Amino acid sequence: MEKALVVENLKKSYGKLEALHGISFEVAPGEIFALIGPNGAGKTTALRIVATILQPTSGTAHVYGMDVQKDAARIREIISYLPEEAGAYKNLTGLGYLSFMAELFASDPAIQHEYVQRASDITGLGERLRDKIGTYSKGMTRKLLLSRAVMTRPKLAIIDEPTSGLDVVAAIDIRESIRRTAADGMAVLLSSHNMLEIEYLSDRVAVIDKGTIHDVGTPQGLKEKYGKTNLEEVFVQVVRQ
Amino acid sequence: MRRFFVVLRKELKEMLTWQTLIPILLVMVLYSFLGRVINQEQKKQAAPQALAVVDLDRSQTSEMLAGILTKANFKVTTYTEGVVGDIVRKVASEKGAAVLVIPQGFEAGINARKPQTVQTYTILRSFSLLGMQGTFKLDAALTAMNDSIGDMYIKTGAPGLDPAIVKHVISAQSFVTVGGASAEGDPQAIVSVVMQQTMVIPIVLTLVIILAAQMIAASIAGEKENKTLETLLSTPIARGALVTAKMMAAGIVALVSAAAYMVGMKSYMGSLIGTSSGTSATVGQAIQKLGLVLDLRGYVLLGLSVFAGIMVALSIAVILGAFAEDLKSVQILITPLMMMVLLPYLMTMFIDINTTSPILKWFIYAIPFSHPFLAAQFIFAHNFTMVVAGIVYQFALFFVLATVAARIFSTDRILTMKLNRGGRASRLGGWTLQREGVSLRIRRK
Numbered sequence: 001m002e003k004a005l006v007v008e009n010l011k012k013s014y015g016k017l018e019a020l021h022g023i024s025f026e027v028a029p030g031e032i033f034a035l036i037g038p039n040g041a042g043k044t045t046a047l048r049i050v051a052t053i054l055q056p057t058s059g060t061a062h063v064y065g066m067d068v069q070k071d072a073a074r075i076r077e078i079i080s081y082l083p084e085e086a087g088a089y090k091n092l093t094g095l096g097y098l099s100f101m102a103e104l105f106a107s108d109p110a111i112q113h114e115y116v117q118r119a120s121d122i123t124g125l126g127e128r129l130r131d132k133i134g135t136y137s138k139g140m141t142r143k144l145l146l147s148r149a150v151m152t153r154p155k156l157a158i159i160d161e162p163t164s165g166l167d168v169v170a171a172i173d174i175r176e177s178i179r180r181t182a183a184d185g186m187a188v189l190l191s192s193h194n195m196l197e198i199e200y201l202s203d204r205v206a207v208i209d210k211g212t213i214h215d216v217g218t219p220q221g222l223k224e225k226y227g228k229t230n231l232e233e234v235f236v237q238v239v240r241q
Numbered sequence: 242m243r244r245f246f247v248v249l250r251k252e253l254k255e256m257l258t259w260q261t262l263i264p265i266l267l268v269m270v271l272y273s274f275l276g277r278v279i280n281q282e283q284k285k286q287a288a289p290q291a292l293a294v295v296d297l298d299r300s301q302t303s304e305m306l307a308g309i310l311t312k313a314n315f316k317v318t319t320y321t322e323g324v325v326g327d328i329v330r331k332v333a334s335e336k337g338a339a340v341l342v343i344p345q346g347f348e349a350g351i352n353a354r355k356p357q358t359v360q361t362y363t364i365l366r367s368f369s370l371l372g373m374q375g376t377f378k379l380d381a382a383l384t385a386m387n388d389s390i391g392d393m394y395i396k397t398g399a400p401g402l403d404p405a406i407v408k409h410v411i412s413a414q415s416f417v418t419v420g421g422a423s424a425e426g427d428p429q430a431i432v433s434v435v436m437q438q439t440m441v442i443p444i445v446l447t448l449v450i451i452l453a454a455q456m457i458a459a460s461i462a463g464e465k466e467n468k469t470l471e472t473l474l475s476t477p478i479a480r481g482a483l484v485t486a487k488m489m490a491a492g493i494v495a496l497v498s499a500a501a502y503m504v505g506m507k508s509y510m511g512s513l514i515g516t517s518s519g520t521s522a523t524v525g526q527a528i529q530k531l532g533l534v535l536d537l538r539g540y541v542l543l544g545l546s547v548f549a550g551i552m553v554a555l556s557i558a559v560i561l562g563a564f565a566e567d568l569k570s571v572q573i574l575i576t577p578l579m580m581m582v583l584l585p586y587l588m589t590m591f592i593d594i595n596t597t598s599p600i601l602k603w604f605i606y607a608i609p610f611s612h613p614f615l616a617a618q619f620i621f622a623h624n625f626t627m628v629v630a631g632i633v634y635q636f637a638l639f640f641v642l643a644t645v646a647a648r649i650f651s652t653d654r655i656l657t658m659k660l661n662r663g664g665r666a667s668r669l670g671g672w673t674l675q676r677e678g679v680s681l682r683i684r685r686k
């Protein structure tokens with residue numbers, strides 16, 4: 001079966017600073033794969049390269065067999081990317097924003113309508129979707145953006161810190177949404193520094209620190225391998241080694 | 242193409258909000274209002290001035306002079322007795338413009354053909370530009386009086402001779418020549434009408450270029466700050482279409498505001514240059530004949546030059562906007578562009594491009610925004626080669642800059658270039674433009 005994502009020896013430098021020292025991992029279709037690590041570990045850089053908005057210094061990344069550099073335009077048709085703490089256009093209403101994004105992905109009005117309908121259902125914002133985004137709380141905006149990211153049924157969703165800065169209730173809502181949509185066969189690449197969240201959400205995780213992946217496995221497998229009770233302790237152990 | 246229009250529509254929705262439209266409408270209304278007020282003030286100035294004549298001579302001649310002054314459009318009040326100082330104070334308190342004192346023995350002196358002196362008291366009340374313009378027209382009053390006495394001398398000294406011929410035996414029939422065409426008319430009146438046409442364009446253009454540039458740079462910086470740009474870049478819209486849609490939206494908003502400013506400005510400038518009195522029919526005909534009005538070809542050329550200028554500004558603003566990390570840094574980044582617009586604006590106003598030194602001339606030509614400012618001047622001077630050359634230069638520059646802008650957007654430079662105010666640079670008191678480690682420092686004194 002073709003892999004959703006294959007990353008091989010990926011390197012990225014910003015001037016003298018090398019953010020990624022050659023990382024490799026794979027994500028299968030329908031799998032939720034997480035990069036866990038502290039701030040500045042290189043998670044966002046890796047996600048941006050897969051989302052085709054940064055170019056790697058060396059190494060490759062293939063999304064369903066397509067190269068992120070050579071086939072960027074084709075990859076953008078089948079992925080969606082949700083940056084950390086992203087905003088939306090404050091002058092648009094929630095519905096206006098969803099329609100705008102739907103029109104960028106599909107030319108058929110019926111399909112656009114279907115996308116907007118699906119996103120509206122996922123947000124759970126109801127009538128508030130008719131209000132301007134400027135009036136939304138952080139949690140509402142994040143729900144809107146997440147529903148936007150999954151409304152096109154992308155084959156790969158790239159989600160950076162899905163719940164950072166959100167309260168507990170909003171965070172649980174978001175995690176539920178990701179779980180449900182992944183069950184439909186969508187592959188998810190996400191990053192987080194919240195290890196408990198990752199433990200709940202992910203099928204497999206990669207421990208990344210200072211631009212290097214130290215270990216990859218299922219949360220359960222990693223806990224057993226290092227003899228720890230949670231991923232936070234695993235992370236500390238892996239990084240110390 | 243479809244995705245291009247989707248983004249264009251969204252950009253217009255973002256840019257054309259009440260927050261942006263109200264200031265534009267306000268400027269339009271304000272300038273129209275200002276123009277109307279100045280017009281009214283000027284009409285007030287054109288009304289007869291109140292002049293008090295203190296006739297201490299009480300003679301036929303002095304009485305006649307009061308009549309002459311009335312004819313010369315002064316509102317004359319005559320006093321035949323009283324102390325001059327008291328009268329001046331009284332007139333001043335009653336908002337009169339001036340007091341003219343005809344001394345005792347004036348008629349006797351005139352009859353003896355001896356030079357005579359009258360005293361005038363000019364009452365200054367306002368020191369505004371228009372108020373000072375309205376200061377007592379002493380020259381007009383003196384000329385009227387001297388003319389009438391002079392006519393009297395000629396009539397008595399050389400009967401049968403027409404005083405008008407004695408004083409103005411030579412008169413001029415004036416023609417104005419532009420390029421190959423000549424037409425009869427008053428040069429000053431013609432110059433003032435042409436100036437009105439050429440002055441409005443640069444003012445409006447300067448405002449519009451700065452507005453458009455700020456809008457697009459702010460749009461890019463805003464998208465970076467909100468991280469909506471990252472989302473947009475990961476969608477299937479072509480990067481070229483994204484940049485073009487953004488530029489076109491800013492261009493459309495700029496043109497809408499240009500039209501609004503033009504309406505307000507035209508009324509304001511019209512009153513300043515004094516078309517309130519109306520362009521006389523002969524001046525109008527002369528201007529037509531000399532080709533000093535913009536015909537269809539003129540409008541097309543001027544329009545193209547202005548359009549090219551706006552496009553160059555937008556492409557520069559896109560590149561500068563790419564360095565911005567947030568809305569705050571837009572102002573700093575856009576400053577060099579503003580300088581580039583203001584410099585030729587001032588220079589083309591005060592420097593005659595035809596006679597200035599070659600170095601300065603080519604320096605002005607090299608600035609792309611000089612060309613729309615100069616276009617009207619060149620069109621009126623029938624120098625179409627220069628207009629076309631200017632347009633070609635601007636479009637060539639636009640294509641180079643637009644390519645650079647599209648290149649920035651199609652690579653990850655759009656996210657990695659930044660105006661950095663922090664760390665070492667900040668401690669040294671400066672700004673750095675950074676791109677993946679390559680940095681340019683701008684020293685801040």
